[in-house]
Amino acid sequence: MQRALFISDLHLTSERPASNEAFFAFLEREAPGATGLYILGDLFEFWVGDDDLADPLNAIVAGFLGNTAKAGTPVYVMHGNRDFLLAQAFCNAAGAVLLADPTEVDLFGTRTLLMHGDTLCTDDQPYQDWRKLCRSEAWQKPFLAEPLQARREEMLTLRRQSERDKQAKSSTIMDVNEDAVRQALRDHGCQRLIHGHTHRPGHHVVDVDGKRCERWVLPDWYGRGGYLEVTPAGVKFVTLPSA
Numbered sequence: 747m748q749r750a751l752f753i754s755d756l757h758l759t760s761e762r763p764a765s766n767e768a769f770f771a772f773l774e775r776e777a778p779g780a781t782g783l784y785i786l787g788d789l790f791e792f793w794v795g796d797d798d799l800a801d802p803l804n805a806i807v808a809g810f811l812g813n814t815a816k817a818g819t820p821v822y823v824m825h826g827n828r829d830f831l832l833a834q835a836f837c838n839a840a841g842a843v844l845l846a847d848p849t850e851v852d853l854f855g856t857r858t859l860l861m862h863g864d865t866l867c868t869d870d871q872p873y874q875d876w877r878k879l880c881r882s883e884a885w886q887k888p889f890l891a892e893p894l895q896a897r898r899e900e901m902l903t904l905r906r907q908s909e910r911d912k913q914a915k916s917s918t919i920m921d922v923n924e925d926a927v928r929q930a931l932r933d934h935g936c937q938r939l940i941h942g943h944t945h946r947p948g949h950h951v952v953d954v955d956g957k958r959c960e961r962w963v964l965p966d967w968y969g970r971g972g973y974l975e976v977t978p979a980g981v982k983f984v985t986l987p988s989a
Contacts, residue, residue: 939960939961
């Protein structure tokens, strides 16, 4: 059966071994035979540069993905807000193709827009300002020139600061802006949008200039985790089996 699989927000880290094992099991059980595995951002809790590939967990994840690709399932990776420094060396090790955000694909006859989802959270201007800065060469070049351990410590500090900042923000501000969603669908002429980032899995019907469109939000993997399966017959969420 033709089936494309979509996941995001796994936030893999050595601190959550159960999520790591769930991901490896998913690759071994569900990915074989898929027409594509799309990872729409935040595969890792953080990524400080491709020279960190020697880290045991990073190497194992790349190896599992590489085996998936070698077995015949194309692997696609998109930057998230946590792992925006993933680059070609990781993709080479993982047998993956790095996708732009956004990317348009044809899924069995339906034009579909793929995004991580953070650019849709336009009400959170401080985050959008930070996103623009950390994607710039002016920020990345000096950061990547720092020693590896210094980068790890700095990224952990940034993560702690981000968590503190979230406590002061309303849930509405941190969710997508519906006008931004409609504009993205309009600009790309797509009927369907698939994204992650918000950790609010769900299916939403969106009216774009009188046209019925839909938005699918992927689940995070802090709990059971799960994925979206798209086939010629339709779209459905699949929750991972309990350990």
